[in-house]
Amino acid sequence: MQNMWCRWFSKSKEVDPEQGVPRSPTNSTNSDKTLGPDSRTTTAVESNAYCSEKNETAPVNETENLEEYEDPAVVRYETSLTTSIPVHRYPMGYPRMAAFLSSESSFSIYRSYNYLHSRVILSLQNEIGELEAELERLDDADDNEEDAYKLASGRKAGTDRTELLNKIREKLVLYDEVMAKARDMNAFQKPSDRDYRSLRTWYYRKTPLVDRESTWIKLRDDLITLRQGREWAGFDGWIESWIKRLPFGLERYFTTEALKEKSDDPLMRYYDPARVEKLVGVFITLIIFVLLIMPVVAMYKLTSIGNRNSTIDAVGLLVVFTLLFSAAMSLLTKAKRHELFAASAAYCAVLVVFISNFNNDGNSTGGGRGA
Secondary structure, three states: OOHHHHHHHHOOOOOOOOOOOOOOOOOOOOOOOOOHEEEEEEEHHHHHHHHHOOOOOOOOOOOOOHHHHHHHHHHHHHOOOOOOOOOOOOOHHHHHHHHHHHHHHHHEEEEOOHHHHHHHHHHHHHHHHHHHHHHHHHHEEEEEEEEOHHHHHOOOOOOOOHHHHHHHHHHHHHHHHHHHHHHHHHHOOOOOOHHHHHHHHHEEEEEEEOOHHHHHHOOOOEEEEOOOOOOOOOHHHHHHHHOOOOOHHHHHOOHHHHOOOOOOOOOOOOOHHHHHHHHHHHHHHHHHHHHHHHHHHHHHHHHHHOOOOHHHHHHHHHHHHHHHHHHHHHHOOOOHHHHHHHHHHHHHHHHHHHHHHHHHHHHHHHHHOOO
C-alpha cells in the first residue's frame, strides 16, 4: 500500500493547462483548487520525504522508469510478443511482390543492371576523352615562346583552359562515383540455384505483376541477392532441402509459429536460420571428426602389422584422406586457393607424423621380440 501510494501521488500531479501549475491529488475536500508555487514545493518535498522514510523514492513524473514496479514475468511476456503481416495479407501486385521479397533474406533478389552500368561508364569515358583531347590542343597551342607563360603559371592559364578543367573535374567526379558504385554492385553475390528456383516457383504460382514488367525475373545472369554470404551458405541450402523430408514431424523443430504465419502457401516453408545453423554446425563437427579420427585409426591398424606392404597401404590411405579433406574444404567453405593449399598441407603433415610414430613403435616392438 505504501509503494502504491507513492506511485499514485506522483501520477496524480497533473498540470492545469490554464494556470500552468499542477493540480493537487483528488480528495473529498479539495477537488478543484490548484496548488500555488509554495504549496507545490511543499507537496513535492513532503512526498519525497514520506517515500524516503518507506525506503522508496517517489517518481518525479509518469515517464520515469516504472518497470521496477512491474512484475518481471509480465515484463518478459510483454516484451516477447511480436507480430508480422503475412505475405498473403498484402494486396496483389507490387505490394505482395515486395512483401515476398522482404519476407526472407534469400528471396531478396534484384537486378544489377551490369549492361547499363557499362554503357554509362563508356559514355562518360568518351566524354572525358574528348575533353582530354581538347585540353591537349590548348596546351599544344600555347607551347611556344610567346605563350609559354600560360603553361608555366596557373594564374595565367586563360579562361578557356580554366573552364575546360572545371568541366573535366566535374566529369571525373561523376566517372569515379559511377565506377565505385559499379564495383560495389559487382561485389554482391549471385543468388543460388535454390533461391532463384524458389523465387521463380512462387512467381509462377502467384503472378503478381503483368507480363511486361516481370521479364527481369528471367534475366538470371543479371540478378544479385542482398543475402549476406556465409561460410556454410551452400551447405545450409542442402540441409534445408532435407529438413522437409525428416520423419516423425521433426521439421516443426526448425520453424516457429511466427514463421508459419508468413505465408498461406503450403509449398512455402520458412525455417529459423539460427536453428538451421546449429544443425549445420553439428554436421560440420561430425565431418571434421571423421576426417581426423578415421585415418588415424586405419593407419594404426595397417602400420601395426609391421611389413612393407602395410606402410605402402598407409601412405595410400593418407593420400585418399588428404584428397577428401581438400574436397570438403572446397565444398563446405569459401577458402581461397592459398588457404586451401595450406590447410591440406597441414592436414597431410599431421597424418605423416602419425605414420612415422606408428612405424617407430612397431619397429621397437619387433626388435624387442627378436631379442
